[in-house]
Amino acid sequence: MSTTVFNNNLKTLGLLHVSQAQTDAINGPDYKQYIKILYLPAGYKLRVDFACYDTQQPTLFFISPNQYLELEKAGEESGYFIFYNRDFYCIQIHDQEVACDGLLFNNIRNMPKVEASEEEIAFLGGLFKEMIQEFQLKDSSLEEMVRTYLKQLLIRATRSLEKAAFG
Template identity: 55%
Template sequence: MERYFESNYKKLGIVTINKDNQETINGPQYKPYIKIIYVPAGYSLTIDFKHYTTKKSSLFCIHPNQHLHLEQAGKASGYCMYYNRDFYCVQIHDEEVACDGLLFNNIYEIPVTELPSVDDPFISQAFQYIMEELASQESSREEMVRTYLKQIIIRTTRAWKKQQLSHLSTTPAQDLEFFRTFSRLVEIHFREKHSVTDYADLLAVAPKTLSKKFNRLRLTQPNDIIKDRILLEAKRLLAYSSMSIKEVAYNLGYDDPAYFNRLFTSKLGTTPAVFRKQFMQTEEA
């Protein structure tokens, strides 16, 4: 079952996920949209190059530039909600939900949140309420749907922080915000800004101060975070585009393809050419 709302470039829809239609979710029609996927236990899916099997109800937040493949649906039905930025943009509404750099665009590349037992019934019901609103003809349905969407995002953001950043529970709020801001800046600028100094300048701190802050918070070092984001995009382009390796290097801001080759090989243990060949062989198998 699918229901959607569309008006003045704004679009949001929900598809019920089950074993009968699991391949539909992988179709190109949903690729351009932001997706929030709620699935009970027993689902298997791959996002970019990481595989997940849900052991309990989980929520996945997926940006359009991420690659989703639902491999196996569980016994119980789930939901795939998709929408565009015209309907709701987390960057514009960041003060409301504070999820950019956490649920979306987080430096750990963790798109999944296992839902606590206290939140699972609420979030599952919120999806059902959205389905009901989309089926109605009420003039206020757009705002009601947006309200439920924000509630889902806020609850999931809180759960994600407890699961992934529990060691920061006693950290001052400004330090957590600093981490989130760095995440967002890397996502915006990784193609043209490759050094810790570049991001230290954007944050108006010294490079050593930036590294010390991440050390104090026991986070991955900034240089590794920057390089990991660049290489994730490199893998996406090698796997899902027809760009040559030189074109991938130029797309990621490297004028010297040989340097890009060395960086890719040293970090991932294989050359770009071998990575592409192995990925293609896996897809064909």
């Protein structure tokens, strides 16, 4: 499993490829305490808390540390799994910049998921490639670059949700 993990001074962010082979690891106890973002192509089936989701198209899911997550079935294509802790990126602190707390995370009314448009699929594919390259560089600015990519992902997803909700 190709794992790219940043770990420094209690700050953690990781990026994994998701396929059937990783479902046990993702469903296991190792990632429970993290904030999670899943980007899953069509054909995935997952359970979050008491609801089941089947992806018909590439979809982003935003999962808080206290939520139950079970990846029941993987699709043909691999997806991405980002996990990070509040020390790496605290949405409450950065929320003024990103405005995603209560919308993407800690949304009690519904499970925040964003079905990606064609334009977003291209953007997200590029973003994940950039993140992986950044991990491979192992440069001193890795933490800040990866945080910037994470912030872009959160802003784009927030915009998509707001557009879907408010037109």
